[in-house]
Amino acid sequence: MSNKELSELLNLFAKLIELHNLNPFKAKAFANAAFKINKYPKEILSLPENEILNIEGIGKGILEAIQEIKLHHTFSELQHLVNITPPGLFEILKIKGLGPKKVGVIWKELGVESIGELVYACNENRLITLKGFGEKSQNEILEKIKFLLSVQRKYLFASIKKIAEEFVTHLKTKHQIQLVSSVGELRRMCNVIEKAEFLIGTEKFNEFKNEEPPFDIDFKLHFCKPEEFEYHLLKLTAHPKHLAHINTKHCELLSEKEIYAKNRLEYMIPPMREGETEFEWQKKYFVSEIVETQHLKGILHNHTTYSDGIHTIKEMANRCKELGYHYIGISDHSQTAVYANGLKPDAILKQLKEIEELNNQLSPFKIFKGIESDILPNGQLDYPTEILSLFDFIIASVHSALKMDETKATERLIKAIENPFTTILGHPSGRLLLSREGYPLHYKKIIEACAANHVIIELNANPYRLDIDWKWIYYAMEKEVLISINPDAHHIGGLEDVQYGIYSAQKGGLTKKFTFNTKSAKEVELFFLQKKAKTLSDKI
Template identity: 30%
Template sequence: MPSDNEQIAEIFDEIADLLEIEGDNPFRIRAYRTAARNLRALNKDVRRMREAGEDLTDFPGIGKDLAAKIEEILDTGRCRALEKLRRKVPPDLGELLRLPGIGPKRVHALYHELDIQNLEQLQRAARDGEIRELSGFGPKTEARLLEAVEKHRDSERRFKLAEAARYAEPLQAWLEGGKNIEQVVIAGSYRRAKETVGDLDILVIARDGRQAIQHFTHYEDVDTVVSSGSTRATVILSNGLQVDLRVVPKVSYGAALHYFTGSKAHNIAVRRIAQKKGWKINEYGLYEGDKRIAGETEASLFKQLGLAYIEPELRENRGEIEAAREDKLPKLIKLTDLRGDLHCHTRASDGQGSLRAMAEAARDRGLDYLAITEHSKHLAVAHGLDSDRLLKQVDAIAELNDILDGITLLSGIEVDILEDGSLDLPDEVLDRLDLVIGAVHSQFNLSRKQQTERILRAMDSPHFTLLAHPSGRLIDKREPYAVDMERIIHQAAQRGCYLELNANPDRLDLLDSHCRLAKEEGVLVSINSDAHSPAAFEHLRFGIGQARRGWLEKDDVLNTRSLTALRKLLKQTRQ
């Protein structure tokens, strides 16, 4: 099962959303959001804490009231406060919150001022020009909301990769513990490390198919069994994620794995290669007439077709077939190739860990160096650092480096790129740092030309090292801002600075296509966790998946270098 911490955090987030829609006390709302954030940052499970006799009120942000709710959820799986709130608001309001660019405050205004309770009413109000009349909205916001509704209604529900992983990995472990099950793999878009997942396709080899299916359908997080047979079953998990399981024979395992991994476009391209040879390929194997000539492993399929093995993340029919035929596939980066992380936050701004805690957590992940990059003063909501606070942190980092073993801290800043392209802190302060990460955190609605010129001017700063989360998107919450990414990447190549692949699962930004373009232009990419807590270095694995989808190799990534080599590269960015 997913951790108790995550489930309780989701409940507290929903309570905060509903309280905000109701216009409740902002301090009460903030208490729930803080508790949810702290629960996710905690390195141990609250259930085990309670069983060990620990007082939950000792945990930051948890008072007696919230501790009592945690106890209730642990004991019953329910929260009466949440159920009461759900009864007070229309049931479809929560669907509005899933639209990009609309949060609880805007839902509050739409509901209380226009009595909008669902997507259909929102769509109609936007078409009728009613939303633009509300304070804080306007014609552009109205148009974006209308577009978001139409996109949402046309698409299936999808889950961010990290959310899918929280449910997929415990389920995989449960299946691997089955007595008759010999092998388990999750296929589909999950295996290809897509940013979002519609459902899960799981393949197993089992000595007894019916027992394997029974073991699967009795998993404790299964909410509904849709179908169940001797070799396949479909269930819906408690979070609404559909899971399809297939029991396949060992002799067809590779063919089935290739077929159900996809993508559809890749599979069609492979099928055409087989057809040109007079063969056929399906989920059971590769056949010449009635004779199976390959299929027990994926490697046997590719070899028989005259192709090098193609990693799952590349299977999108975007040149991987041709590269495999010519033996020119990239040797994709692995998580173990990373030597450091160049973007994280501590309690000094909006993080949850101390300098030492973040350093030790990074070291425990096998990293050799970690850049501390708080927000700058312009981002007041994140308690951004002014010059004095930043310089004090530089001194604190130097002192800590004197006593740390096994890891080195670098001093940096995630400095706001202001609307005119200037940086949020003076040059003489930035000059004291090991690296400067520039980031856009405001004015997302500038024109494509304005946004591009803004970023290009920032990159011309002699202190600029790295562009953070370059498109500014938040998956399913905020669309990328309009920017000419080709010009940005070309300028980075000319200027000699770098681009970030932000591994936070809500961002995964650079896009995979832009990773590939950066590679072609010779621009190094830094895969960073953007960790706000010691546990969040886990994000790096999702960044690696995105990098692999973008064809990146070890040498294409800045933070695969040793600390000595990295320092030389950072120095070169200073003009």
């Protein structure tokens, strides 16, 4: 073991002591010894004990640790702290400028145990409420996380989309050609991108040999004859499972639409070409029915300064109007979400009054009164009936006690779905892409429960969620369950995340008919009123 590796082990021990708020003097001693060992000119593990003890800063306790390391490549005290530390915290400790004491505060105060959860906490402005943090440090942490994630050679589609588009424009401009396109995962708009591929229709391949990739992931430029561009565009875009259904023999000079037509198929948009349910889908629906951004009349699931949002209700509503929407749904966090300044009953009454006043001012634009109610571990919602009955709509979501097996998670969600006050099931799996796996669910049972109870399923458009996964959209449509594409916005910029929800919806073939927020404000209001009236009448 090299001095550098030995130093890293001792330094890790020092960090974990601080993280767990143990003996600060011991932490300092091990950190100092790690520094000295890293700079020492001889290999420490090859030295006799008396020579090691002569090194400044190394006493008997540290020597004992070094002796254990020599035999076992670790030592018992370190291993104990490793065993009681959530695995994701080791990644957080790699973020420059975020020391173990601050990581400990984030972990213990907010329950954050992974990079993804930290990103989400920053996006929901939870760090700025902690001692020693502010908006500036929160933004700096986000930037450092983006860098850390990028070196793992995977990107969220949302973070790479603009770079890919700029690269295509660069190639077209520099080389004076038009036949350039992204292909593969990028053109299919996959949630996570592992390989960036581009197709160029040109005979002058050598002109591109010095092009530098704009990403730190697998990268490839494909070339073809200009007259065969669309043939190769189709073959390089589609997943192999999709291509297995397409006969491309003798199609080199045909367009994508002509190749599909030759196979007696309607043209299929690139995001759908995954080899999943798209061919079954096409027997019942037309591509012209697929939902697009301009079909959305309003957006639900938005947070404000009442809980953990940055902007006021009025600011969120005005931005929504500027974007061309006719309504917005305000759904701040419920009281159990103390980490997000969840609303107590008195704050709810104040907020509802403000919304009524704003509706008078902004009419005909409509602000719907909602709440994102935590689904408690027992499946109950977060308020008693007299509070729940005050809202126009209720999004039921899981935010805590995420470690569940499939049976527990499915039962918990179904109990919430069966609550007559639940209007929308929020981000069903609880996943954070590239960071946290969702809890396991029996999706068919969840979707069937929503169908039986007339509950809408959210497609959470936050690029870190995109939850419900697009693969379950077709089954939801089969069961006639409506999907609401919601941005889960915590600031005015977040309202535009709805676009990523559209991409995911298109992958699953979601049609305008089954997209809840393609309804007008009047239609949404009627839907909410009818569901609420039935709920209250059943309670009598």
